[in-house]
Amino acid sequence: MxxxxxxxxxxxxxxxxxxxxxxxxxxxxxxxxxxxxxxxxxxxxxxxxxxxxxxxxxxxxxxxxxxxxxxxxxxxxxxxxxxxxxxxxxxxxxxxxxxxxxxxxxxxxxxxxxxFPLLPAILDGDHLILTQGQFKEMTRLVCFAASTDESRPWFTGVLWDISPEEVRWVATDTHRLALLSGQATESVIQQNRQVILHAKTLSDVARLLSDDEASLQITITRSQALLETDRMRVILRIIEGQYPKYQQVIPRDYKTRMTVSVKALADSVDRASLAAIGKEGSNIIKLSSDKNTLTIRANSPEVGHIYEEVFVDVNGDPIPIAFNYRYLQDALKVITTDDVYMDLTATLAPGVLRPVGEERYLYLIVPVRTV
Amino acid sequence: MxxxxxxxxxxxxxxxxxxxxxxxxxxxxxxxxxxxxxxxxxxxxxxxxxxxxxxxxxxxxxxxxxxxxxxxxxxxxxxxxxxxxxxxxxxxxxxxxxxxxxxxxxxxxxxxxxxFPLLPAILDGDHLILTQGQFKEMTRLVCFAASTDESRPWFTGVLWDISPEEVRWVATDTHRLALLSGQATESVIQQNRQVILHAKTLSDVARLLSDDEASLQITITRSQALLETDRMRVILRIIEGQYPKYQQVIPRDYKTRMTVSVKALADSVDRASLAAIGKEGSNIIKLSSDKNTLTIRANSPEVGHIYEEVFVDVNGDPIPIAFNYRYLQDALKVITTDDVYMDLTATLAPGVLRPVGEERYLYLIVPVRTV
Known part of the structure; x- marks a missing residue:
């Protein structure tokens, strides 16, 4: 050589x-x-x-x-x-x-x-073509919601729910769930199918791709997924197991919709988290609203307490609710629209964030029961 | 309040x-x-x-x-x-x-x-005024050479060797030694004195100062040093103990002087270190020279071996010598002149780096005995 x-x-x-x-x-x-x-x-x-x-x-x-x-x-x-x-x-x-x-x-x-164990040649399987930008967006908006607990491997993965019409990427750690829909540039599949790929690995692969329209060829066999660009072939093992029926946990409707600035909400939640940290803070922040104000409160015997006000537009009756602030923070970091809807149904029902003007994405948070 | x-x-x-x-x-x-x-x-x-x-x-x-x-x-x-x-x-x-x-x-x-234990008022003591830039330069060029081993506390410190004419800052971990000389803007001292201040703490304080000519007032008592700027007062404890007689280890003369580009030497040492890492590499690189070439060799059963050539100007007889590459790397990272002298006396005598055109600084490395 x-x-x-x-x-x-x-x-x-x-x-x-x-x-x-x-x-x-x-x-x-x-x-x-x-x-x-x-x-x-x-x-x-x-x-x-x-x-x-x-x-x-x-x-x-x-x-x-x-x-x-x-x-x-x-x-x-x-x-x-x-x-x-x-x-x-x-x-x-x-x-x-x-x-x-x-x-x-x-x-x-x-x-x-x-x-050296060379990579297998993969020819047969379902075929999809995405843009590399789509793949990167999918990892950015979805992967973080997966679990890191390897004892339930499917929750460490991102579900690719593939039909001829669309691909849905879903990740959940059972406390929150992220879902992004997209259309493949090209799609040759035998039938609707679901595959689970490791979230951490997908994020690693995304770093090797470009942000643009360059195409990413995907071939999915029974046990592996092959991703191909001009210069690169990546083979990932598919995680075995049945993904939970995620559709069932997404509320079909809401009773109260709040419209709020992503930045204002993120800043307030960051500050409120100060009094939610610590042994006894349990990461809980409490949200309540009247017509134009969302108030966020947190309390920790160790630190003190905090009261924050954020301007919102409320449509529906006020529904007080409590969240683990980390789950809110995670989503507010990746949402790039100016405003977000927070859709609530009941104090103990999941809240859903939807970027205003971006129908393809939703992020669901299971609330915390407080006394 | x-x-x-x-x-x-x-x-x-x-x-x-x-x-x-x-x-x-x-x-x-x-x-x-x-x-x-x-x-x-x-x-x-x-x-x-x-x-x-x-x-x-x-x-x-x-x-x-x-x-x-x-x-x-x-x-x-x-x-x-x-x-x-x-x-x-x-x-x-x-x-x-x-x-x-x-x-x-x-x-x-x-x-x-x-x-709360408030800081003592310190009035009496020796007085010095430095520029904040000088203080930062001192920490940058000297502190890294101190030891982190707390069992011999004086080696974790920087010696301030103060006379009416100049201040010398010295740090050593017994394998290498850095020395920088400077003149105080103002100096009111009773007699020549030596104080040892913790290197890590000095570096921390340096980050709070500006790079410029703004003045730093220093008051030194028997057990403490007070550093003052417009807005800030810092009190440090002086490390007790007798600092070793550092002058005795600095060679007064040299037999061979090599002049070499700092960047070229740093790049070569970085590459050579590849074959000096690992269980059996012992971090050793071997240097030898003829009239215009410094060759660097490193060898590790684990990795392989490396042979590097750097252009140098040699004045004197070639003296083969071996160093722990990390000690060379550390100094080459902070020296900002284009070229550096490497002054050698014998294979088993310390080598000394002196930035060309900068008389105030020297850096000494104890060589490694190789078979």
């Missing part, structure tokens, strides 16, 4: 595949990055067996071949390389990877590329 | 004094910030008994008085307050601090201000 490439492209590829390297790989070969010089491209692959990423960059190949190097070391190296062309070649009996730039030479230990 | 002030100035004062609040205060009152409204200023004080900071801001006082509030809560609050004037007043039987802004009101629990 011998090839040369630019530092910039190498770094991009190494950064991308490094997200799939487990920090505590139990099988030594999985701590490595597989690299294969083909006729005029270099293919890098890493996988922790849950997530696999393959990235291809143009190189000048002198001799094709493959090797595996320690991912952490290779990543640190790529960051420190000087600008300008870099030459890589294999040499020696116990093959080492030589890296040459200017008058310097780095010799890296290698592992046997035959042992 | 009743006063109003702007959010910006309050935040500045709270940020400043918060550096003196211990994160694990054993005496409850020390988790608080003391605040006292005088005729037209508010004085904030915090101390962990090692370090005390007092900060004064202009306010509109309606009624003088004092209280103590939890520092963490007050800090969080100040960050979240909206722009515009804020009114504070004490109310209630078990006095609470009320904070009013717009239509909102925060009520904070308070502690008894009588219990």
């Amino acid at each position: 011998e090839f040369s490439c630019s530092r910039g492209e190498l770094l991009e590829a190494v950064n991308a595949v490094s997200r799939a390297v487990s920090s505590r790989a139990t099988i030594p070969i999985l701590s490595g990055i597989y690299m294969e010089a083909l006729d005029d491209v270099l293919r890098l692959v890493a996988t922790d067996m849950e997530l696999g990423i393959e990235y291809t960059i143009p190189v000048k190949t002198v001799q094709t071949g493959s090797t595996v190097v320690n991912a952490r070391i290779f990543n640190e190296m790529a960051r420190r390389l000087p600008e300008g062309p870099i030459t890589f070649y294999i040499s020696g009996e116990t093959p080492a990877l030589k890296v040459r730039y200017h008058g310097s030479e780095l010799t890296l230990n290698t592992m046997n590329p035959q042992e | 009743e006063f109003s002030c702007s959010r910006g100035e309050l935040l500045e004062a709270v940020n400043a004094v918060s550096r003196a609040v211990s994160s694990r205060a054993t005496i409850p009152i020390l988790s608080g910030i003391y605040m006292e409204a005088l005729d037209d200023v508010l004085r904030l004080v915090a101390t962990d008994m090692e370090l005390g900071i007092e900060y004064t801001i202009p306010v509109k006082t309606v009624q003088t008085g004092s209280t103590v509030v939890n520092a963490r809560i007050f800090n969080e609050m100040a960050r979240r307050l909206p722009e515009g004037p804020i009114t504070f007043y004490i109310s209630g039987e078990t006095p609470a601090l009320k904070v009013r802004y717009h239509g909102s009101e925060l009520t904070l629990n308070t502690m008894n201000p009588q219990e």
Whole structure:
């Protein structure tokens, strides 16, 4: 194997595949990055067996071949390389990877590329095309609502509820639920289906995508999802299990709708949280309203208490309600519209936030019972 | 107590004094910030008994008085307050601090201000005036070389070696030593003296100063140092103990002087460190030179090995030497001149870095014996 490439492209590829390297790989070969010089491209692959990423960059190949190097070391190296062309070649009996730039030479230990579990070719399955921007929006608005408790794996995932007409992304940790609807650019599916993909992994993948209209090809088999861009293939394992019937918890209607500025509400909730923190604060803030004012109160024997007023437009009878302030904060951080509806049905029924003018998204919060 | 002030100035004062609040205060009152409204200023004080900071801001006082509030809560609050004037007043039987802004009101629990250990008035002692810029430069170039091992407290400190002619700041962890000399703007001292101040604390204080010529008044008593600016008083405890005779370890002369670009050397050392990390790498890089080339080698059974070349100008016979790369990296990060001298005497004698064109600073590294 011998090839040369630019530092910039190498770094991009190494950064991308490094997200799939487990920090505590139990099988030594999985701590490595597989690299294969083909006729005029270099293919890098890493996988922790849950997530696999393959990235291809143009190189000048002198001799094709493959090797595996320690991912952490290779990543640190790529960051420190000087600008300008870099030459890589294999040499020696116990093959080492030589890296040459200017008058310097780095010799890296290698592992046997035959042992590396390459990503499967995935051809059959349901097909979708999304824009990369859509995928990023989905992770931004939905992933944070998933649970991190691995004992109920499906709640750590995002549900992709796919029909020929639309895709719905749903995440919940049972205390709150986020739902975003979207239309695929193209959709070839056998029948409506639901798959669950790990929320944390989706967020990691989103960081490798662009914000724009560039397309993302998606192939879904029984156990895996393949995401493809020009340069990258990502394979994710589908989380097994039956996702709860999320439609049943979303209120069909509301009794009271409040319209409120996202920024004003966010600032007030942030301040109110001051008196909701602490051993006895339990993270609870209490909301009540009259015609034009939403008052937020929080109380903690440790800190003191707080009373906040926010201007709102109330349509319907006042319904006092109490929330864990963190669930409100999380949503108010990602909603980008100026105003949001807060739809309430009863003191003990879930409240729903809907960005004003953005029908595709909703965020539901289960209230806290207070005495 | 009743006063109003702007959010910006309050935040500045709270940020400043918060550096003196211990994160694990054993005496409850020390988790608080003391605040006292005088005729037209508010004085904030915090101390962990090692370090005390007092900060004064202009306010509109309606009624003088004092209280103590939890520092963490007050800090969080100040960050979240909206722009515009804020009114504070004490109310209630078990006095609470009320904070009013717009239509909102925060009520904070308070502690008894009588219990707060106020900072002593310090009048007598040696006097120095430095610029705040000098103080910041001293902490930047010297503090990092101090030890963090509390078992030998003097090595966690910076020595201020003060004579009427100059001040020398010295820090060492016995593996390397940094020394910066400076002249005070004004200096009234009884006799030459040496005091040791905690390096970490000096760095914390430096962050509260400006980079410019604004003056910093220093008063040094037997056990404490007082630093004063327009708005701030800082009291630090002097570390007891005899500082080692640092002059004896600084070579008076050198046999070989290499002149090298700081950036080129830093980049090469960073890359070479790749093969010096790891269980068996021991952080060692080996330097050798011929007339115009400094070669750096590092070797680790785990990673591989590296060979780097840096252009240098060598004056004297080549002296091969080995260093812990971290000690070189630390100094190359803070030296701001283009070039640096590396002065060597023998393979097992300390090497000295001196920024070219900057006589006031030197940095010494004890070499590593290699087989």
